[in-house]
Amino acid sequence: MTAPVPVRRRTPLAPLVVVGLVLLVVTVLVAVAIGPAGLGVGEVARSIGGHLGLDVTPVPRLHDAIVWELRLPRVLTAAAVGAGLALSGAVMQSLTRNPLADPYLLGLSSGASLGAVAVLVVGVSLLLPVAAFVGALLALVATFSLARTGGTLTPGRAVLAGLAVSQLCAAGTSLVIFWTATGDSYREILSWLLGSLAGSDWQSVAIAGIAVLVVGGIVLAQAVRLDAFAFGDTAAGALGIDVDRTRWTLMTLVALLTGAMVAVSGAIGFVGLVLPHAVVALTGPAHRRLLPVTALAGAVFLIWADTLARTVFDPRELPVGIVTALIGVPVFAVLLRRRQGAAWS
Amino acid sequence: MELTIAGVGTRLGGRWVVDGVDATPPDGALTGLLGPNGAGKTTLLRLVAGLLVPESGAVLVDDSPVHELPRRTRARQIALVEQESSSTVPLTVREVVALGRIPFRSLWGSDEDEGAVDRALEAAQATALASRSWATLSGGERQRVHIARALAQQPSLLLLDEPTNHLDISAQLSLLAFVRGLQITTVAALHDLNLAAAFCEHVLVLSAGRLVAAGHPADVLRPDLLREVYGVEAEVLTHPRTGRPVIAFHETTTPPSQESS
Numbered sequence: 214m215t216a217p218v219p220v221r222r223r224t225p226l227a228p229l230v231v232v233g234l235v236l237l238v239v240t241v242l243v244a245v246a247i248g249p250a251g252l253g254v255g256e257v258a259r260s261i262g263g264h265l266g267l268d269v270t271p272v273p274r275l276h277d278a279i280v281w282e283l284r285l286p287r288v289l290t291a292a293a294v295g296a297g298l299a300l301s302g303a304v305m306q307s308l309t310r311n312p313l314a315d316p317y318l319l320g321l322s323s324g325a326s327l328g329a330v331a332v333l334v335v336g337v338s339l340l341l342p343v344a345a346f347v348g349a350l351l352a353l354v355a356t357f358s359l360a361r362t363g364g365t366l367t368p369g370r371a372v373l374a375g376l377a378v379s380q381l382c383a384a385g386t387s388l389v390i391f392w393t394a395t396g397d398s399y400r401e402i403l404s405w406l407l408g409s410l411a412g413s414d415w416q417s418v419a420i421a422g423i424a425v426l427v428v429g430g431i432v433l434a435q436a437v438r439l440d441a442f443a444f445g446d447t448a449a450g451a452l453g454i455d456v457d458r459t460r461w462t463l464m465t466l467v468a469l470l471t472g473a474m475v476a477v478s479g480a481i482g483f484v485g486l487v488l489p490h491a492v493v494a495l496t497g498p499a500h501r502r503l504l505p506v507t508a509l510a511g512a513v514f515l516i517w518a519d520t521l522a523r524t525v526f527d528p529r530e531l532p533v534g535i536v537t538a539l540i541g542v543p544v545f546a547v548l549l550r551r552r553q554g555a556a557w558s
Numbered sequence: 559m560e561l562t563i564a565g566v567g568t569r570l571g572g573r574w575v576v577d578g579v580d581a582t583p584p585d586g587a588l589t590g591l592l593g594p595n596g597a598g599k600t601t602l603l604r605l606v607a608g609l610l611v612p613e614s615g616a617v618l619v620d621d622s623p624v625h626e627l628p629r630r631t632r633a634r635q636i637a638l639v640e641q642e643s644s645s646t647v648p649l650t651v652r653e654v655v656a657l658g659r660i661p662f663r664s665l666w667g668s669d670e671d672e673g674a675v676d677r678a679l680e681a682a683q684a685t686a687l688a689s690r691s692w693a694t695l696s697g698g699e700r701q702r703v704h705i706a707r708a709l710a711q712q713p714s715l716l717l718l719d720e721p722t723n724h725l726d727i728s729a730q731l732s733l734l735a736f737v738r739g740l741q742i743t744t745v746a747a748l749h750d751l752n753l754a755a756a757f758c759e760h761v762l763v764l765s766a767g768r769l770v771a772a773g774h775p776a777d778v779l780r781p782d783l784l785r786e787v788y789g790v791e792a793e794v795l796t797h798p799r800t801g802r803p804v805i806a807f808h809e810t811t812t813p814p815s816q817e818s819s
Contacts, residue, residue: 312646441660443647447640450609452711453633453661498647 223497226505233509237292240513244291244520245284249527252276261285290413290477291519291533292512293421295484297474299511300429301467302485303492303504307439308460311368312490312548316349316471317482319371320378324352325468325475326405327382330389342420346472352378353468407534408481410519417477424473428466429508435463436500443498481534483541484511484518490544559585559635559714559743565615566605567767575601577767578614583745583760588738590754590775591747593764594788599747600641602764603717606745607638619715633661637708639701641719641747645692651703652688655679658710674710682706683736698729705737718746722753755779755803763787776803 246252260280262269305314316322328348332340359374383406390402438459441449446456488511496502522533563581567574576598583589591599604610606617608624616623624632656675679685684706701721708716722730734757737744748754754761755775763771765787771778784792795804
């Protein structure tokens with residue numbers, strides 16, 4: 214018999230997920246209560262309970278409408294988008310072995326925005342998520358072909374290529390809106406380029422929520438394959454992984470997820486960059502543990518970011534992307550400094 | 559397990575980097591793969607690992623071509639340790655070794671044999687490192703952990719690409735002694751001819767993609783072969799304690815015109 218080996222214990226997954234879920238529910242209730250109209254958390258819970266068919270004391274109709282028609286769809290959309298962006302970032306960072314990979318930095322989000330506004334011009338809003346997905350996929354292909362020209366794919370090259378692609382797509386998005394918008398085109402441009410959850414309704418909850426649950430489930434089933442990429446493509450191949458197929462399948466899923474997120478909220482940055490790095494310290498790098506906790510953390514994070522965005526300058530609103538950038542850019546800087554030197558070139 | 563390399567060749571950018579190599583490394587022993595930089599050692603190892611499909615010939619493991627084996631089946635038979643393989647992922651040593659169990663895990667991550675990681679750590683004498691962070695290991699410790707990861711795959715064929723690179727001399731000696739002691743069929747690309755002479759039972763010498771010599775180091779590593787393949791002058795001595803060949807290099811004879819000036 215082998216003696217038991219001393220292991221640095223990682224916190225077990227189940228309690229992390231339970232704590233995350235409790236935190237998410239509390240966050241939703243509190244965030245819905247925050248804002249003008251002076252709602253209490255108990256009132257919010259009763260309003261939601263009533264709509265779920267529970268036997269609770271009814272809430273005044275105006276308050277009920279604020280909870281059910283305005284704030285809850287917005288908070289739930291924020292949760293789904295935050296989870297989706299955080300998942301996308303985690304998957305991209307593992308597949309590219311690039312700690313800076315994220316749908317926003319590599320241009321996918323801007324590509325999705327351009328796809329979405331292009332289809333809005335035509336006026337078929339039903340196709341919005343599909344067009345955003347196609348935009349994200351094209352941006353992904355553009356970034357990687359640009360980053361690969363004349364050499365191997367290094368983290369630095371990928372981010373530079375992503376910058377070029379996202380600037381181009383952002384310019385395209387602005388152009389399309391200027392060309393066509395009848396109302397406040399600046400506000401509309403800002404909400405596509407920096408992201409905004411102000412227009413959330415139950416349809417956006419459905420789009421973002423279904424995308425996160427379905428794509429998230431498929432990605433989670435690939436967790437073991439993602440683990441195999443820790444030492445690069447050859448090592449993954451030697452562990453029995455079909456490297457090319459796995460990479461393109463997962464990248465396409467990330468584009469799909471990004472497309473759905475951007476279709477409901479525009480291009481919100483830095484959620485995918487920040488959350489996986491924060492969560493990995495808690496869960497360790499095994500994806501079966503990392504991915505679900507990252508998704509929960511992304512949901513909670515974006516709800517609070519959006520709550521700040523709509524309350525700090527009340528009654529005016531900040532695009533939520535400003536809040537996530539204020540938190541995300543310092544993290545980006547820390548990552549850059551930590552990896553200074555040879556590893557980047 | 560019987561390994562046969564039968565007329566294997568492949569091109570990169572139009573050039574045959576491995577060209578019609580025939581070899582049968584002995585079972586359960588350490589075979590050294592030698593040759594100057596660019597001779598095709600790494601490419602040949604990838605072909606043997608089944609990661610590249612040969613354009614000519616085939617690598618046969620017990621008579622089946624490796625590139626036709628299902629990926630997971632192949633990964634349960636053949637383990638590869640790359641040259642200078644590193645990661646930015648904050649893994650512990652135990653988690654690195656557990657990667658070797660991926661070919662045995664179902665999609666949802668269960669592994670029938672959790673003890674395999676413990677046994678691999680123990681076999682590689684890396685048990686004491688188990689809870690250390692991968693990033694804090696020395697070069698020699700990293701190689702040892704990579705080999706433990708490879709052993710967790712329970713391979714019948716072990717492929718090592720320059721396993722002694724950047725190790726100090728004591729780490730080089732202990733690593734090769736350990737690998738030889740595993741008694742798994744092993745093919746290791748090596749730069750240091752004296753290490754190959756001391757530890758390998760069989761050596762294969764590649765030059766410009768072709769196999770130019772194969773056999774016991776004492777029969778293969780002769781001055782004329784070293785001159786032809788590496789372009790160096792050497793005397794081959796016999797180690798007074800081990801009886802293995804020892805290669806003593808010397809400068810090319812200086813032309814007399816320069817000596818007289």
